[in-house]
Amino acid sequence: MSENPLQVLIQTFEKVSNSVQTHLTNLIGQPHNPSSTSNKPLLSFSSSSKVNPSSIDLAPLLQPEDIIKKGNSAAPVTKEELGMATWTFLHTLAAQYPDNPTRQQKKDVKELMAILSRMYPCKECADHFKEILRTNPVQAGSHAEFSQWLCHAHNVVNRSLGKLAFQCERVDARWGKLECEQRACDLLGDTTEFGEGTYKKL
Numbered sequence: 001m002s003e004n005p006l007q008v009l010i011q012t013f014e015k016v017s018n019s020v021q022t023h024l025t026n027l028i029g030q031p032h033n034p035s036s037t038s039n040k041p042l043l044s045f046s047s048s049s050k051v052n053p054s055s056i057d058l059a060p061l062l063q064p065e066d067i068i069k070k071g072n073s074a075a076p077v078t079k080e081e082l083g084m085a086t087w088t089f090l091h092t093l094a095a096q097y098p099d100n101p102t103r104q105q106k107k108d109v110k111e112l113m114a115i116l117s118r119m120y121p122c123k124e125c126a127d128h129f130k131e132i133l134r135t136n137p138v139q140a141g142s143h144a145e146f147s148q149w150l151c152h153a154h155n156v157v158n159r160s161l162g163k164l165a166f167q168c169e170r171v172d173a174r175w176g177k178l179e180c181e182q183r184a185c186d187l188l189g190d191t192t193e194f195g196e197g198t199y200k201k202l
């Protein structure tokens with residue numbers, strides 16, 4: 001007899017939830033009150049085929065005092081902090097962008113820029129970026145092309161804010177790949193893990 005798909009979904013969710021809990025515990029130590037929470041997933045559902053809303057345990061695993069306090073973490077971020085974090089993300093992505101990207105990777109990176117121009121949490125910046133994309137379409141044919149394009153786009157923003165332009169020939173010296181063991185951060189990862197035939201030339 002085939003399994004109830006909802007039950008399979010719930011079991012999968014519980015497994016993921018348990019692994020997140022283990023990961024969090026490794027990161028921040030034991031939960032505040034181990035006796036009440038140590039064996040519970042972050043969210044747990046009854047595995048019966050019928051989902052009863054009252055069986056959903058929404059009690060959070062972490063107590064407020066367990067939350068790592070990093071300054072005033074509830075304070076809104078500034079436009080500058082958001083900008084720096086976003087440029088760090090984008091330039092790191094560019095540093096890892098392959099010399100010979102697949103068609104999908106080129107499509108993804110263009111979509112990512114388009115989505116940023118629509119959803120970036122600073123509206124003024126998003127509108128500005130949209131205009132930059134309109135006049136400077138994303139070039140993502142290779143690592144060199146994309147990292148130079150991004151450097152140029154960043155410089156357009158820099159200039160509009162009255163800042164000096166960054167020298168783009170130094171972009172590879174400024175932005176490196178994410179420090180990561182055993183190439184685990186490569187966009188394609190270690191292909192041996194998935195076996196032959198997982199990847200094909202597009």
Ligand SMILES: Cc1cc2nc3c(=O)[nH]c(=O)nc-3n(C[C@H](O)[C@H](O)[C@H](O)COP(=O)(O)OP(=O)(O)OC[C@H]3O[C@@H](n4cnc5c(N)ncnc54)[C@H](O)[C@@H]3O)c2cc1C
Nearest residue numbers: 079080083084086087124125128129151152154155157166
């Ligand atoms: C898509 C986007 C659009 C934005 N639009 C606006 C806007 O319209 N108005 C606004 O006020 N703010 C905007 N910002 C924020 C702004 O760009 C800065 O992030 C913010 O002002 C903080 O500047 P910063 O001088 O600390 O360094 P950032 O400009 O954030 O740069 C971070 C670091 O990147 C390096 N860097 C600088 N220029 C380049 C470059 N060209 N190429 C590679 N590396 C470089 C430098 O080492 C620098 O310290 C935008 C941010 C983003 C991500």
